[in-house]
Amino acid sequence: MVKELLQRLRLIGFLLIIPFSISFATPPNNFDSAKKMAADLFSNHRVTLYCGCSYSVENKVDLKSCGMDTAAPIARANRIEWEHMMPAEHFGRYHKCWTEQLCVNDSNGKAYKGRKCCEKIDADFRRKEAELYNLWPAVGAVNQERSNYTFTVIPNKRGFYGCEFDADKDKKLAEPPDRAKGIVARANLFMADKYKIEFSKEQRDLFNTWNKKFPPDAWELKWAEKVASTVGYKNPYITTKSKDSSADS
Numbered sequence: 001m002v003k004e005l006l007q008r009l010r011l012i013g014f015l016l017i018i019p020f021s022i023s024f025a026t027p028p029n030n031f032d033s034a035k036k037m038a039a040d041l042f043s044n045h046r047v048t049l050y051c052g053c054s055y056s057v058e059n060k061v062d063l064k065s066c067g068m069d070t071a072a073p074i075a076r077a078n079r080i081e082w083e084h085m086m087p088a089e090h091f092g093r094y095h096k097c098w099t100e101q102l103c104v105n106d107s108n109g110k111a112y113k114g115r116k117c118c119e120k121i122d123a124d125f126r127r128k129e130a131e132l133y134n135l136w137p138a139v140g141a142v143n144q145e146r147s148n149y150t151f152t153v154i155p156n157k158r159g160f161y162g163c164e165f166d167a168d169k170d171k172k173l174a175e176p177p178d179r180a181k182g183i184v185a186r187a188n189l190f191m192a193d194k195y196k197i198e199f200s201k202e203q204r205d206l207f208n209t210w211n212k213k214f215p216p217d218a219w220e221l222k223w224a225e226k227v228a229s230t231v232g233y234k235n236p237y238i239t240t241k242s243k244d245s246s247a248d249s
Contacts, residue, residue, distance in 0.1 A: 025229060025232030026231075026232070027132070027230070028132065029123070030119070034129070035135070038136075038137070039059075041132070041227060041230070045223070046137070048080060048139050048142075049083055050083075050138055050179075050180050051163035051177070052065075052066050053065050053066035053068060053139055054066070055079075059080045060079060061139055063077060066162070067162040067163070068161045069162070070161050071161035076139075076144055077141035077161070079140045080140065081138055082135045082137060082138075084129070084134055085134050085135075085183070085184045085187035085191075086134055086191040086192075088115055091128045091197050092115060092118055094196075097114075097121055097122045098114055098118050099113060102121060103120055103121060128191075128195055133187055142160060145160055145165070146174050147167070147172070149174040151173075151203070154173060163177065165177055178214060184210070185207035185211040186237040188207050189237050190236075190237050192204075211237060216238050221238065
């Protein structure tokens with residue numbers, strides 16, 4: 001009887017702990033804190049998004065690990081950066097601080113707008129910028145090449161220093177390798193739903209196609225669980241099999 005009573009008490013205690021642990025989950029409130037949290041989430045899987053490069057705890061990229069040796073002379077190719085799979089511009093344009101000169105430079109008195117202004121005065125923008133489901137490590141030079149271009153399928157791809165990533169600077173379009181298409185699709189669909197960001201029908205259809213064609217692997221599922229424990233909510237495009245979205249947010 002005593003043993004059975006103790007088991008019941010342990011079970012009750014465990015059930016009581018669960019809601020408290022969820023309630024104490026706190027999303028990062030700015031990009032700097034988000035990068036630190038993201039680094040911790042990837043501490044046991046230091047592999048970049050687009051090119052599959054390994055990187056060290058000091059964020060130094062092993063270009064040989066992904067066949068990008070020829071990019072070594074490029075400074076940004078040797079370090080990782082935290083890629084917003086939905087670029088900041090895509091959600092920033094919904095904020096006045098991005099489109100209107102609401103900030104003033106303390107040193108010269110000039111008014112300015114854009115990302116720096118939004119980071120300074122808009123908590124809602126900072127929350128979107130810090131969304132962990134939208135952050136993944138990328139080779140810095142690839143992050144730069146991608147810019148804020150729209151994802152699409154580019155014919156006659158040339159690649160980028162040995163990585164199967166391509167960008168058309170004239171048309172401002174980019175295509176990730178197959179290894180990343182599902183990941184970027186699920187991030188963008190999630191961001192659009194959670195933060196009410198509109199896509200064209202063509203862009204949403206493309207992301208839905210990539211989401212289905214390139215489902216989450218074991219690591220993405222594990223990563224999503226860790227993110228959910230950190231922020232207190234899930235990305236249903238990862239945790240719900242074959243979730244689709246056919247209408248603009």
